[in-house]
Amino acid sequence: MDHQSSSSTKVERRFIEKNRRNQMKILYCKLNSLLPTHNSKEQLALPDQIDEAINYIKTLEAKVKMIMDKKESLKGLRKRSPTCSISPQIEIRELDSTLEIVLITGFDNQFIFYEIIRFLHEEKIEVRSVNSSRLRDSMFHVIHAEIGKALFHFGAAKVSDRLKGFVYGSTSDVEIQRDTWDNDFAMDNNMWELQ
Known part of the structure; x- marks a missing residue:
């Protein structure tokens, strides 16, 4: 077995x-x-x-x-990317014949600063000084500009509105066309008065 x-x-x-x-x-x-x-x-x-x-x-x-x-x-x-999108902000103070423009932008929209400088130059507003500094993901620009005598009484508010419209995108084509039409109408009135 x-x-x-x-x-x-x-x-x-x-x-x-x-x-x-x-x-x-x-x-x-x-x-x-x-x-x-x-x-x-x-x-x-x-x-x-x-x-x-x-x-x-x-x-x-x-x-x-x-x-x-x-x-x-x-x-x-x-x-920690410096290019994160930060909405631009602008604050404009009128001090006698001087404009103080404080602009805060992210690194991805620095072109706004250069466009503001270009705009001021085109409007014959003399830029006296510019201070720029970086804080975390933002750039701070402080621009001091001298308003000419031609703009002193009525143009400072208009310049301020146009700069804000440029930064915040609120200036529409209609507003720009209305401004152009108002200027053309004012020039036509001046021509009639001269004649």
Whole structure:
């Protein structure tokens, strides 16, 4: 009886071992199918397949780490980026014949400062001084300008309104056309009076 039981145990062990080997072959095939060299015509030996899988996994881990590092650095750049959008603000004070213009902008809309300087130059308003400073994500510009005698009595408010309209975008084409029409009408009246 002992002989029969030992022989059936041996058969069972062989059967279990055979199933284990078949299961391992299936797993190796699945692992090999995930490798980028899977479609190559030459079949690698089992130890080489495992080495290839290990190297491929290490390569993927390095790529994931590199991408995560890049993502973190981009997040950090976004948090401290000087180009974040800040709405421009302007405040204009009239002091006798002087205009004090305080302009606050983000770094992405610095063109507003240059446009204001250009506008003042076109209106024959002399820029006396400009102080600019940076605070976090903003630029502060303080412009001191001298209003000419021609603009002193009636033009300072108009210049102020046009600058605010330029910064805040509230000056419509209709307002500009109305101003132009009013100026043309005033010139026509002056011509009639001269005649």
